[in-house]
Amino acid sequence: MIEVKNIVKQYGDKYAVNDISFKVDTGEIVGFLGPNGAGKSTTMNILTGYLSANSGTAIIDGIDILEDPTAAKRLIGFLPEQPPLYMDMTVKEYLNFVYDLKGCKFPRKEHLREICELIKITDVYDRMIKNLSKGYRQRVGFAQALVGNPPILILDEPTVGLDPRQIIEIRNLISRLGKKHTVILSTHILQEVQAVCDRIIVINKGQLVADGNAETLTYKTAGNRKLVARIAGGKTEIKKAVRAMDGVLYVEEIGSKEQGSHDFLIECQPSVDIRKPLFRLLAERGWFLMGLKSMDMSLEDVFVNLIANEGGAEG
Amino acid sequence: MSAVWKRELRSYLKSPVGYVYLFLYLIIAGACYSLFNLASNSSEVSLYFYFSCYIMILTVPILTMKLFPEERKNKTDQILITAPISITKMVLGKFFAAYTMFLISLVPSIFAMGFLYFNGHVETGILVGNYVGILLVGAAYIAIAMLMACVTESQIIAFMMGFFTLLIFAICDILKSVINISIADRIVDVISVSSRFEKLASGLFDFSSIFYFISLTVVFLFLIIRIIDKRRWS
Numbered sequence: 337m338i339e340v341k342n343i344v345k346q347y348g349d350k351y352a353v354n355d356i357s358f359k360v361d362t363g364e365i366v367g368f369l370g371p372n373g374a375g376k377s378t379t380m381n382i383l384t385g386y387l388s389a390n391s392g393t394a395i396i397d398g399i400d401i402l403e404d405p406t407a408a409k410r411l412i413g414f415l416p417e418q419p420p421l422y423m424d425m426t427v428k429e430y431l432n433f434v435y436d437l438k439g440c441k442f443p444r445k446e447h448l449r450e451i452c453e454l455i456k457i458t459d460v461y462d463r464m465i466k467n468l469s470k471g472y473r474q475r476v477g478f479a480q481a482l483v484g485n486p487p488i489l490i491l492d493e494p495t496v497g498l499d500p501r502q503i504i505e506i507r508n509l510i511s512r513l514g515k516k517h518t519v520i521l522s523t524h525i526l527q528e529v530q531a532v533c534d535r536i537i538v539i540n541k542g543q544l545v546a547d548g549n550a551e552t553l554t555y556k557t558a559g560n561r562k563l564v565a566r567i568a569g570g571k572t573e574i575k576k577a578v579r580a581m582d583g584v585l586y587v588e589e590i591g592s593k594e595q596g597s598h599d600f601l602i603e604c605q606p607s608v609d610i611r612k613p614l615f616r617l618l619a620e621r622g623w624f625l626m627g628l629k630s631m632d633m634s635l636e637d638v639f640v641n642l643i644a645n646e647g648g649a650e651g
Numbered sequence: 652m653s654a655v656w657k658r659e660l661r662s663y664l665k666s667p668v669g670y671v672y673l674f675l676y677l678i679i680a681g682a683c684y685s686l687f688n689l690a691s692n693s694s695e696v697s698l699y700f701y702f703s704c705y706i707m708i709l710t711v712p713i714l715t716m717k718l719f720p721e722e723r724k725n726k727t728d729q730i731l732i733t734a735p736i737s738i739t740k741m742v743l744g745k746f747f748a749a750y751t752m753f754l755i756s757l758v759p760s761i762f763a764m765g766f767l768y769f770n771g772h773v774e775t776g777i778l779v780g781n782y783v784g785i786l787l788v789g790a791a792y793i794a795i796a797m798l799m800a801c802v803t804e805s806q807i808i809a810f811m812m813g814f815f816t817l818l819i820f821a822i823c824d825i826l827k828s829v830i831n832i833s834i835a836d837r838i839v840d841v842i843s844v845s846s847r848f849e850k851l852a853s854g855l856f857d858f859s860s861i862f863y864f865i866s867l868t869v870v871f872l873f874l875i876i877r878i879i880d881k882r883r884w885s
Contacts, residue, residue, distance in 0.1 A: 347885075384733040385732065385733055385883075386729055386732050386733050386883065387883050387884075388883045388884045390884075405737075406735045406736065406737060407735070409733055409734060409735040410735040412733070414729070414730075414733045416726060416729045416730075416733075418726045420725070420726055420727040420728075420729045420730035421725070421727065422658070422662070422725070422727055423725065424662055424665055424666060425658075425661075425662075429661070433654055433657070433658050434730070434734075436653065436654030436657070437654040437655070437730070437731070437734045437736065438734055438735060439735065439736075480730065
C-alpha cells in the first residue's frame with residue numbers, strides 16, 4: 337500500500353531524514369516511534385506530499401507522490417501535528433469546506449454526520465472552531481482526515497492534548513479504523529504504540545533504527561536474559577551450584593522476602609533457556625523452587641536501548 | 652478551486668478585513684465622484700477611474716495581505732497542499748476570491764456612472780474603456796500584491812511590501828521625468844501601468860495594453876505558484 341524507498345530530506349547540511357525505507361501493507365497499523373526531532377513528522381510530510389524529499393521515492397498504492405500528486409493525495413487522510421483548522425469557521429462550515437476541497441462524491445450530509453458521530457463532535461457541530469477546547473480541536477482535525485473516507489490515514493501525534501479518557505477513546509477509534517484503513521501514526525508515547533499498533537518503526541536522528549512488532553523488537557535488543565528465582569535452601573550453596581550451570585553468567589542474592597528462602601537474580605546468555613535445567617538441578621539437590629520470574633524488557637527499555645546505540649541501524 | 656474561493660470569500664465577509672477594504676475604497680472613490688462630478692457639475696468619467704487606480708495602491712494590499720501569511724501561521728496551508736488539488740488551483744481560488752471582492756467594490760460605481768450616462772454627456776466608448784481598464788488593472792494589482800503576501804509570514808509586512816510595489820508600478824512615470832536616465836526610461840516604459848491605463852481609458856481599444864495587463868497578472872500568479880512549490884523542496 338505504501339512504499340518508501342531511500343528518502344532523504346536535508347535542511348542545509350543537516351539531515352532531517354536520512355535514507356529511510358519501509359513498506360506498509362494494506363490494513364496494517366504502523367507506529368512511528370522516536371524522540372522529538374527524530375524525523376517522524378518530516379517523513380509523514382513527505383508521504384502526504386506537503387514536503388518533497390531531496391531524493392528517494394514515496395509510492396502510495398502504486399502511485400508515485402511526485403508523478404501524480406493529486407491521485408496519490410486522494411488516497412490519504414492526513415492529520416498534521418498541529419490540526420489545520422480555520423478559526424473563523426464553525427465545525428460544520430469547516431467540514432463542508434474539506435468535503436468540497438477533497439471533491440467528495442458521497443451524499444454530503446450523511447457522510448459528515450457519520451464522521452461526527454464516530455469522532456463524537458456532533459454536539460459542537462455548529463460552534464466556532466476558535467471557541468473549542470484543545471481536545472475538541474484535535475478531534476475536528478481528526479474528522480477532517482476522515483472526510484472522503486481515504487484508504488490510508490496518516491496521523492501525526494493524534495492524541496496530543498487530549499485528556500486520558502479521550503486518549504483511550506481515540507486509541508479505540510484508531511484500532512477500529514485500522515480494520516478498514518491502513519494507518520500510520522507517530523507518537524513518542526510508548527504505551528500508545530503498544531496499545532494500537534501491529535508494527536513499530538523506530539526512528540532516531542533521521543534514520544530507521546528498528547522495524548518490527550513489539551515482541552521481535554524486545555527479543556532483538558534484549559541482550560542477556562534475566563530471571564529472578566525464589567529458592568528455599570542454603571544461600572551460599574545455591575549460589576555456587578547455579579553459578580556452575582552452563583550458560584549462566586552471573587548470580588546474585590537480592591534479598592529474602594519469604595522465610596527460609598532467598599531471591600536470586602540470574603543472568604544468562606541470550607541463547608540459553610535456563611529454566612528447565614534449573615528446575616532439575618534444584619530437584620536433585622533437594623531445594624524448593626518457590627517462584628520464577630523472567631525479567632522481560634519493557635518497550636521502554638527497548639526504546640532507550642535503541643536510541644542509545646545511535647546509528648546502529650538494523651532491519 | 653471553488654472550495655478555496657468560497658472559503659476565502661466567506662472569510663472576507665465574516666472578518667473586518669473585507670469591510671475595511673470596502674469602506675476605504677468606497678469612501679475615497681465616493682469623495683472623488685462627489686468632487687469631480689457632482690460638485691463640479693461634470694459628466695467627465697475618466698477622473699473617477701484614474702483616481703481609483705491610485706486608491707487601489709492602498710486598498711488592494713488590504714485585500715491580499717491575509718491570503719498566505721495567515722495560512723502559514725496557523726499551518727492551514729497543510730490541508731490545502733496535501734488536499735487532492737493542484738497548487739495552481741489553490742492560488743487561483745485565492746486570486747478569484749480577492750478579485751470577487753474587488754468586483755463587489757465596483758458595484759456602486761455602476762450606479763454612479765449610470766447616473767452620469769443617462770443625465771450627462773458620456774461617450775459609451777470611453778466609459779467601456781475605463782471599465783475594461785480598471786478591471787484589468789485590478790487583476791494585475793491583486794496578483795502583484797499576492798506575490799508580496801506569499802513571501803512573508805507577517806500580514807503587516809505583506810501589506811507594506813504590496814503597497815510599495817504597487818506604488819512603484821503606478822507612479823514610475825512620475826519618477827521617469829525626475830530621474831531622466833535612458834535606462835530608467837526604458838524600464839519605466841516596460842512596467843508603466845498608468846500610461847497603458849490611460850490608453851484604454853481614452854476609449855482606444857489598445858490590444859497591447861490589454862495583453863500587458865493580462866500577462867502581468869499571469870506572470871505574477873505563475874511566480875506565486877512556483878514559490879509555493881519551491882518551498883516544499885527547501
